[in-house]
Amino acid sequence: METEEYLNRVIDAVVRMDKKDLADLVSKGIAQGIDPLLIVNEGLTLGLRKVGVLFADEAIFLPELVLAGQMVTEVMESLKPQLSGDKNYKKKGLFLIATVKGDVHEIGKNLVALLLSASGYEVVDLGKSVPAETILEKVNELSPQILGLSALLSTTMPAQREVIQTLEEAGVREKVKIIVGGAPVTRDWAREIGADGYAEDASTAVDDADRLMGLS
Amino acid sequence: MNDDLKKIHDASMRILEKSGMIFHHPGILKLLEQKGIKVSGETAFFTREQVMEWVSKAPRRFRLFARNPKYDFVLGDNHIEFAPGYGAPNILERDGSKRSAVLSDHVQFLKLVHQSDKFKVNGGILVEPSDLDPQYNYPVMLYYNLTHSDKFIFGMEGKADQVNMTMDMIGAVFGDRNELIKQPRIMTIVNTLSPLRMDQTALDTMLIYASNGQPVIITPAAMAGFTGPITLAGLIALSNAETLAGIAVTQMIRKGTPVVYGCQSTAADMRSGAYVVGNPEHVLCLSYAAKLAKAYGLPCRGGGAPSDAKQLSVQSGYESMMILLTSCRENINYIIHSAGIIDSFSAMSFDKFIVDLEIIDMVERIGKGVRIDDETLAVDIIREIGPGGQYMTSEHTVKLCRQEPWNPEIGLKGMKVSKDPNSDILDNILKKKEKMLSAYQQPHLPQSIASALTDYLQSKGVDKSLLFL
Structure with a gap:
C-alpha cells in the first residue's frame, strides 16, 4: 500500500469513527515503517479537521465529534513512545483551561480540552470554579501560550473579566492569549472584557486557538 | 399511579x-x-x-401571600398560575438584534407584568441586568419589584449573603420569620445540577428559604444525551430522582416547608450541544413530570411558552403554543416562562411578551372548556330556528356574540386584508405594549418602607444611583 493511500485510509477511519480499524491501521503502519509523525500530521490531524468541517456543516453531531476526538487522542497516546524520540515532533502549544470561579459546569470545558488535545495542543486543565489567583499562579508557573476561560452562567461571566483584570494587574496579560467561551458568552462580551478570542463551540475553539498561534 | x-x-x-x-x-x-x-x-x-417518607411531609397545596391580597393564590391541585420569563441576560429587539439587558429593561418588564391580568406574581429575574454587580443584583431587582408592583414576589437562587439580604428586605416589608412562616411572601427556583448533584449555591438558597418557611421549586434541567440519558424514560426517571431527593431535603430542614415539584428537563441539539426548549421531548418531559407530581400529591412547576427561535417568527409562535398548551392541559400549577422568553432562555423580547399574553388568553379559553347545560345546549333555540334557518339574527346570538367566542387583541382575523398584514400585527403588538405602559400606575408603598429599603441597600454597598432610576 502506497503511503498516500495509507494516509487516506487513516483519514477515512477517523471520519467513519471506526475505532478498531483506526487502531489496526496505525499499528500496521508502524510495523511497515511509516513515520509516526507523518501518521499524526497527515493522517490523524487531517482526519480530525475533516470531522470538524463536517460538524460545522451539521453533517456530524456533537457526540460523534467527541468520539472522533477521543479516538484520535487515544491513538496519539499510543504513539507517544515512537514520537518522543522525534525532534521534529512538537505540540502546537500549551493551552491552559479552566471554568471560572463560582461556576461548577465543566462538560463544555472538557469537550474543548479534549478537542484541543486531539488537535495537537498540550492541555492543562485546572478544573471547575477556579479562582483568578490560582489561574494567575498557573500562568506564571507554566507560561501557556493560550488561556481558555469557560462560564456557563450569566452570573459567572463577570469572573472571566476578573481573571483578565487579575492578569493585567500582575503585569502578565500580554504574555498569554485569552479565549473565552460558554453558553451565554458572546463575541461582543469577549471584546468588551478584552479577550483575544471567542469560542462559539468546541470545534471553533480549536480554530480560534490555531488562529491565535498563527497556524491557520 | x-x-x-x-x-x-x-x-x-x-x-x-x-x-x-x-x-x-x-x-x-x-x-x-x-x-x-x-x-x-x-x-x-x-x-x-x-x-418517600420525607416527601410525604411536604404540603399538598399551600397559599402564597402578595402585598396586595387580591393577588394571593393557592399552589396545588389543578389550579394554574402563570409567571413571566425568567433569567435571560439579553434583550432581543424586533429587528433580530440582541443586546445585553440592563436594569431599566427589568423595570419595564415589572410594569408590563404588573399591568397584565394574567399574572398574580411579579419579579424574579425578568432579565439579568448587565449593569448590576452580581454580588447584589437580586436585592436591587427586588427593591424595584417591591416599589413597582404589589403582586406576589418571585425570588432568585443565590449565594448565602445575597439570599440573606433578600430575607432581610422581605422581613422589613412583611414582618419577622414567624410572620413569614405563617404567610409565605417569596418563592424561588432551586436548580439541581444534573446528573444527580446539587451545588453549594442551590443548597444555601434552599436552606435559607426553607428555614424561613418560604417555598422553593426544586428543578432539574437535564439535557437528554448530555446531562441525562438520551432516552426519555431514563431522563424522566433521573429528573424525578433529583427532584424527590431535593424535596426530601427541604423537609429535613423544616418539616412542612412548602415546596414545588419542578422539571425543566428537555432535549439537547445533537448538532451543536445547545439546550433546546421548543422540542416535542420538552413537552413529553413536562407531561410526565406533572403526572408524577400529581401522583405524589405535590404542586408542580414546568413548561411555559419558551422557544428556540432567534427572532419573533413562525417558529416562536408554534413552539410557544405547543408548550404552553400542553402545560395547561396537564394542569401544571406554576408555569414560569409564560411570556417573553425566546432563544432557548437566553433572551427576553418585549414583542414576544405581548404575543405570549395572547397565547395565554387562548389557552385559558381552551382550559375553560365547554359549558354544558340547558341554556348552552340551546335545543329550544335550535327548534325555533328550525332546519334550514339562520342564527345570525337570533336574539341568542346577539346577546352572546361578545362573550361566547374568543376575540384576539393582536391577531388578525376576518376578511379585511391590508397590503402588509405582517406589519399590521407588529403594529398591534406595539400598540398593546404602549397602552399597557401608559396605563401603568405605581402601587403605593409607604415612604418609610421604601426609605428603609434604600438605606439598607446602601449600607450593603449598593450605589445610590442604582436605586433612583
Whole structure:
C-alpha cells in the first residue's frame, strides 16, 4: 500500500469513527515503517479537521465529534513512545483551561480540552470554579501560550473579566492569549472584557486557538 | 399511579439507592446523616422508604401571600398560575438584534407584568441586568419589584449573603420569620445540577428559604444525551430522582416547608450541544413530570411558552403554543416562562411578551372548556330556528356574540386584508405594549418602607444611583 493511500485510509477511519480499524491501521503502519509523525500530521490531524468541517456543516453531531476526538487522542497516546524520540515532533502549544470561579459546569470545558488535545495542543486543565489567583499562579508557573476561560452562567461571566483584570494587574496579560467561551458568552462580551478570542463551540475553539498561534 | 408511572418511580428509587446524589454542602451532608441517610463522601444514598417518607411531609397545596391580597393564590391541585420569563441576560429587539439587558429593561418588564391580568406574581429575574454587580443584583431587582408592583414576589437562587439580604428586605416589608412562616411572601427556583448533584449555591438558597418557611421549586434541567440519558424514560426517571431527593431535603430542614415539584428537563441539539426548549421531548418531559407530581400529591412547576427561535417568527409562535398548551392541559400549577422568553432562555423580547399574553388568553379559553347545560345546549333555540334557518339574527346570538367566542387583541382575523398584514400585527403588538405602559400606575408603598429599603441597600454597598432610576 502506497503511503498516500495509507494516509487516506487513516483519514477515512477517523471520519467513519471506526475505532478498531483506526487502531489496526496505525499499528500496521508502524510495523511497515511509516513515520509516526507523518501518521499524526497527515493522517490523524487531517482526519480530525475533516470531522470538524463536517460538524460545522451539521453533517456530524456533537457526540460523534467527541468520539472522533477521543479516538484520535487515544491513538496519539499510543504513539507517544515512537514520537518522543522525534525532534521534529512538537505540540502546537500549551493551552491552559479552566471554568471560572463560582461556576461548577465543566462538560463544555472538557469537550474543548479534549478537542484541543486531539488537535495537537498540550492541555492543562485546572478544573471547575477556579479562582483568578490560582489561574494567575498557573500562568506564571507554566507560561501557556493560550488561556481558555469557560462560564456557563450569566452570573459567572463577570469572573472571566476578573481573571483578565487579575492578569493585567500582575503585569502578565500580554504574555498569554485569552479565549473565552460558554453558553451565554458572546463575541461582543469577549471584546468588551478584552479577550483575544471567542469560542462559539468546541470545534471553533480549536480554530480560534490555531488562529491565535498563527497556524491557520 | 398507572403502570408507566410506577416503572419510572421505581427506576428513580433505584437511582437514589444505587447511584445516590451529591450534595456539595457540608451542613446539608451533616443534616442528611443526622436523619439516618447513608452518606459517603459528598454522596447521599436514600432508601426508597426514606425518600418517600420525607416527601410525604411536604404540603399538598399551600397559599402564597402578595402585598396586595387580591393577588394571593393557592399552589396545588389543578389550579394554574402563570409567571413571566425568567433569567435571560439579553434583550432581543424586533429587528433580530440582541443586546445585553440592563436594569431599566427589568423595570419595564415589572410594569408590563404588573399591568397584565394574567399574572398574580411579579419579579424574579425578568432579565439579568448587565449593569448590576452580581454580588447584589437580586436585592436591587427586588427593591424595584417591591416599589413597582404589589403582586406576589418571585425570588432568585443565590449565594448565602445575597439570599440573606433578600430575607432581610422581605422581613422589613412583611414582618419577622414567624410572620413569614405563617404567610409565605417569596418563592424561588432551586436548580439541581444534573446528573444527580446539587451545588453549594442551590443548597444555601434552599436552606435559607426553607428555614424561613418560604417555598422553593426544586428543578432539574437535564439535557437528554448530555446531562441525562438520551432516552426519555431514563431522563424522566433521573429528573424525578433529583427532584424527590431535593424535596426530601427541604423537609429535613423544616418539616412542612412548602415546596414545588419542578422539571425543566428537555432535549439537547445533537448538532451543536445547545439546550433546546421548543422540542416535542420538552413537552413529553413536562407531561410526565406533572403526572408524577400529581401522583405524589405535590404542586408542580414546568413548561411555559419558551422557544428556540432567534427572532419573533413562525417558529416562536408554534413552539410557544405547543408548550404552553400542553402545560395547561396537564394542569401544571406554576408555569414560569409564560411570556417573553425566546432563544432557548437566553433572551427576553418585549414583542414576544405581548404575543405570549395572547397565547395565554387562548389557552385559558381552551382550559375553560365547554359549558354544558340547558341554556348552552340551546335545543329550544335550535327548534325555533328550525332546519334550514339562520342564527345570525337570533336574539341568542346577539346577546352572546361578545362573550361566547374568543376575540384576539393582536391577531388578525376576518376578511379585511391590508397590503402588509405582517406589519399590521407588529403594529398591534406595539400598540398593546404602549397602552399597557401608559396605563401603568405605581402601587403605593409607604415612604418609610421604601426609605428603609434604600438605606439598607446602601449600607450593603449598593450605589445610590442604582436605586433612583
